[in-house]
Amino acid sequence: MTARIERPLSPHIQTYRWTLTMALSIVHRATGIALYAGTLLLAWWLIAAASGPAAYSHVQAFTGSIIGRLIVFGYTWALMHHMLSGIRHFVWDLGYGFKANEREALTWGALIGGIVLTVLIWIIAYAIGGGR
Numbered sequence: 001m002t003a004r005i006e007r008p009l010s011p012h013i014q015t016y017r018w019t020l021t022m023a024l025s026i027v028h029r030a031t032g033i034a035l036y037a038g039t040l041l042l043a044w045w046l047i048a049a050a051s052g053p054a055a056y057s058h059v060q061a062f063t064g065s066i067i068g069r070l071i072v073f074g075y076t077w078a079l080m081h082h083m084l085s086g087i088r089h090f091v092w093d094l095g096y097g098f099k100a101n102e103r104e105a106l107t108w109g110a111l112i113g114g115i116v117l118t119v120l121i122w123i124i125a126y127a128i129g130g131g132r
Helices: 020-051 053-064 066-093 100-127
Strands: none
Touching: 020 053, 020 066, 020 100, 053 066, 066 100
């Protein structure tokens, strides 16, 4: 009888070498969770806008602060990254992009694209006067 090898019953984080694809799949889940919290901020903004100038000024004071801008910037990045990573998963669901070089290209595209889109959105927002 052969000796039994002790190993995890299913694939485990400690079994595999970390790759960017693995890390960004986890980040995709984390940004999905972050979008729930950010959507509460968006709902607060919309309710305040509908409630009148006093309520709206409170939200604007918060989002205009340094911490508020960091939160909104993070929400923007989470939204852009989650969208592009979702497109990456959709391409995989269609049965494409499984070769190593295609997987890497899709992953890098989602990572860099999320950052670039976030920065572009903020540049455009400041350019049209939204960052005052």
